[in-house]
Amino acid sequence: MNVLEVRAVSKQYGSKKVLKDLSFSIPRGAIFGFVGENGAGKTTTMKLILGLDEMTSGEIYINGEKVRFGETATNRMTGYLPDVPEFYDYMTSTDYLMLCAEITQIPKNKRQARVAEMLSLVGLEQSKSKIKGFSRGMKQRLGIAQALLNEPEFLICDEPTSALDPSGRNEFLDLLASLKNRVTILFSTHILSDVERICDQVGILHKGSLQVVGEIDVLKERYAQPQIEIVFENTGEAEQFVEQTTQIIKEQHESQVFVSYSETYPLAFAELIAQLSQFNLTAKSIRHIAPSLEQIYLEVTK
Numbered sequence: 001m002n003v004l005e006v007r008a009v010s011k012q013y014g015s016k017k018v019l020k021d022l023s024f025s026i027p028r029g030a031i032f033g034f035v036g037e038n039g040a041g042k043t044t045t046m047k048l049i050l051g052l053d054e055m056t057s058g059e060i061y062i063n064g065e066k067v068r069f070g071e072t073a074t075n076r077m078t079g080y081l082p083d084v085p086e087f088y089d090y091m092t093s094t095d096y097l098m099l100c101a102e103i104t105q106i107p108k109n110k111r112q113a114r115v116a117e118m119l120s121l122v123g124l125e126q127s128k129s130k131i132k133g134f135s136r137g138m139k140q141r142l143g144i145a146q147a148l149l150n151e152p153e154f155l156i157c158d159e160p161t162s163a164l165d166p167s168g169r170n171e172f173l174d175l176l177a178s179l180k181n182r183v184t185i186l187f188s189t190h191i192l193s194d195v196e197r198i199c200d201q202v203g204i205l206h207k208g209s210l211q212v213v214g215e216i217d218v219l220k221e222r223y224a225q226p227q228i229e230i231v232f233e234n235t236g237e238a239e240q241f242v243e244q245t246t247q248i249i250k251e252q253h254e255s256q257v258f259v260s261y262s263e264t265y266p267l268a269f270a271e272l273i274a275q276l277s278q279f280n281l282t283a284k285s286i287r288h289i290a291p292s293l294e295q296i297y298l299e300v301t302k
């Protein structure tokens, strides 16, 4: 069963086509990386999923239930974490979550246990200080606790790691990954390494069109060509190699050359060594480069 289904969704602001015929789904339990450069249309898509904006055409379903603009019925199944969540800074995290629990009508006798559970889930159970003193990473984790308070099945995170420093980012990614069996996640970002680290599915949005969507491992096999990086002593040797070799050159940058191959790595490697010996060239290093999400991204957004 898919938690989210986006079917042929288009969105226009005036004459500007912002989303063009978007279709994708997220199966239960997946962490879906929603990737795209600034202005690609990620936030617009999320607004449509949350029923906060009206699509020009198409349909969106959450757990089989249709999302209707201006109605929040489907939002009972959805938690939302904005890029920079805002809180009442003068409160402690416990007081703040107790207030949220009251607003979202969690029964009074369950609130305390639920808040304690959420604080422990995001590693803030020890924090007694006011939110004012929290780091950005702590605020982001508190945002997750708030978003999950109502036990949604689907969590939408809008560029949650963009404003975090490296250690806050690491902690946050670990936290998201640990939620995998609890909630289905749409993780919007322009940071490909974050997606590669925690997501199993990806959708790449480019200028309002979904270029590619699916399981990352499958896409890697389909799109990204394996490559070998060879580093020479100097640019002259790299140029000589590029001129004389029969290998498929992807790119040369100063003393660094990237070749791609279609046979197995041992075969490609043996052929490379034979050619280097034939031209009397010595490489400083030879390295296999595994297909990456970045390669796929560059390929499909050309």
Ligand code: ADP
Residues within 6 Å of the ligand: 013, 016, 018, 036, 037, 038, 039, 040, 041, 042, 043, 044, 045
């Ligand atoms: P992203 O989240 O991927 O950075 P957005 O969804 O915010 O992208 O924006 C996609 C495009 O839609 C951008 O060109 C943006 O300027 C445009 N856009 C977003 N909201 C509006 C609006 N309310 N009116 C007109 N254009 C908009």
